[in-house]
Amino acid sequence: MVGNQGIRIAGGRERGREEDRGTSADSEMGADLNDEAHLLKGEREESRRIEDGVALAVAAPKFDRDVSRWLETDGLERDDDGKGASSNLFVIVLTLAAGIGGFLFGYDTGVISGALLYIREDFDSVDKSTVLQETIVSTAIGGAALGAALGGKTCDRFGRKTSMLIADVVFILGSLLMSAAPSPSVLIIGRMLVGLGIGIASMAAPLYIAETSPSDIRGALVSVNTLMVTTGQFVSYVVNYAFTQVPGTWRWMLGIAGVPALLQLIVFTCLPESPRWLVRKGNVEEAIPVFKKIYRSENLKTELEQIMESAENESDADGVPKNITIGDILGTKEMRLALIAGVGMQIFQQLVGINTVMYYSPSIMELAGFAAHRTALLLSLVVAGVNALGTVAGILLIDRSGRRRLAIVSLIGVTGALFILSIGFFMTTTDSPNVMRPENHFRADLLCSAMQTEQITSRSRSCLDCLSEGCGFCAAPQNKMRPGSCLIHNGTVADICTNSSRSWYTQSCPSKYGWLALVGLILYIMAFSPGMGPVPWAVNSEIYPAHLRGVCGGIAATANWVSNLLVAQSFLSLTRLLGTAGAFFMFTCLSVLALIFVLIAVPETKGLSFQEVEKLWEERAKNTQGWFPWTNNGLQYSRANEKSIPMQIFCESDSVRASS
DSSP, rough: OGGTOOOOOOHHHHHHHHHHHHHHHHHHHHHHHHHHHHHHHHHHHHHHHHHHHHOOOOOSSSOOHHHHHHHHHHTTOOOOHHHHHHHHHHHHHHHHHHHHHHHHHHHHHHHHEEEEEEEHHHOHHTOOOOOHHHHHHHHHHHHHHHHHHHHHHHHHHOOOOHHHHHHHHHHHHHHHHHHOEEOOOOOHHHHHHHHHHHHHHHHHHHHHEEEEEEEEEEHHHHHHHHHHHHHHHHHHHHHHHTTTTTTTTTHHHHHTHHHHHHHHHHHHSSSSOOOOHHHTTHHHHHHHHHHHSSOOHHHHHHHHHHHHHHHHHHHHHHHHOOOOOOHHSSHHHHHHHHEEEHHHHHHHHHHTTHHHHHSHHHHHHHHOOOOOOHHHHHHHHHHHHHHHHHHHHHHHHTTTTTTHHHHHHHHHHHHHHHHHHHHHEEEESOOOOBBBBOOSSSSSBBBBBBHHHHHTTTTTOOHHHHHHTTEEEOOOOOOOTTTEEOOOOSSHHHHHHTTTOOOSSSOOOTTTTHHHHHHHHHHHHHHHHTTTTTTHHHHHTTOOOOOHHHHHHHHHHEEEEEEEEEEEEEEHHHHHHHHHHHHHHHHHHHHHHHHHHHHOOOOOOOOOOOHEEEEEHHHHHTTOOTTSSOOOOOOOOOOSTTBBBOOOOOOOTTTTTOOO
């Protein structure tokens, strides 16, 4: 062609026309090539989307940042009349529906503590094996740890709503299997399924609530999930107490758990998916109506612009959400700091012993000297009620005092209460009643053989000595502190003892100091429930970017459940190894470590939007050396504009910097 032969523009009408024709031809050819290139690029993009399994409902390769266009299409304009009331009501409905997942967690935590007392009566193998008792309790926790790990992936891949529905189905199957269990092994399988459902829900529910809540009340609404946990625990103790005289006691206790799961399954089918998750997946049209119901009109445009910007930043150049790798999580200093804070809060929530108290509350009451099952369950009901009331206080305080301050005050109280609890249990071991000698009330064939083989006096052997031989102690009928009888440990002998208007002890002895342990237990719940109960979940729901929120939240929730499993599986063994007083003193020391951790690693996020929290971590990363939340000049402990506590700490070299 003329244009391709390098013809000079030299004048002359004819040559000018030839040049024009040549230029036109070149332009047409260039346009054709560009069209073909765009077509090939589009085919490659589509192929990659299919290969990655990513379905996007977007019309353009990048997110449309023109928020005004979205707000004015399809007649979706927001009616300002009554917007505050309708918005709040909608958000509350979403929060309560998701909170049923927390209720399931709380119910299972509390119900097994009472059911275990009766499971031991039905299965001799369970009654005689501390390890088997711990396994029945902790199998659900192991299942929950697995469920939390899976929950992070399912939440990001299939959505928060779908994950909740999966959790409900699994939980219902597990509760039915437990209620019909003919043996401890089948019961353990049912516990595993229930735990799996709880673990998925523990990951999905706080995320769903956080992502459907305005930032100014997000902390309080996420804490509602914790309130539902404590409400579930309270209801479980009511059920435990109500079914103490019903045939098949523990089967009813465990089977009823499927009812709230079925209710959530029905309700959630009518509720929307998390709008933030929808935006990240490109389903903006579906997300906009939900956002309009959540945010007030004056805040809606700003919030949407920030969400769109965040979603665009979390996607690659073609608008496709990035695949999450371990490098995305650990590759930047700000993410490392956030993950350390989130995982640490979840671990220490369990290491201060809360679920030891909730799983074994009736057993702890018996260890404190309250032998009757109904008495132990009634006192445990009081503990659960205090827990629920304390959580309500936490909801009222978390967005006023702040997450960090609330956690610090809570841990100070927990430390003091655990110390009182350990002193109380120590005192219960100092005044154990003696074994009556000679025995003049029960037949010789009912007496503990280990006690009969020795020539003992009433002063040489006590109730504690009796229990250490694997026998049971039948207390004196009127004054429990007077000498009692050491008898064979089985159900028949226990009935003979209680039918004689006496109390039967197998795990502890009568004590006049049992009230001190009870006071310590109530003080512990009062200190824990407003702070360390809701704060770890609230913090973890808001400190990660949206594209990492499911994965990082899953890691933190898994850490919570693994720590829970460690404590629950070892508690009864610890009480035998260290004594009950020693076990609770160990928890006292761990609570001190938890307090130090919060002071060092956890910033304040009260009232911050998700985008502002991300900037907070970026500021902390600039002033931090290496992996840990310390600065050259001291300890960075709160918002970027707050003062730091002077403390010289050895850090890594300045060569390690935050990457963006």
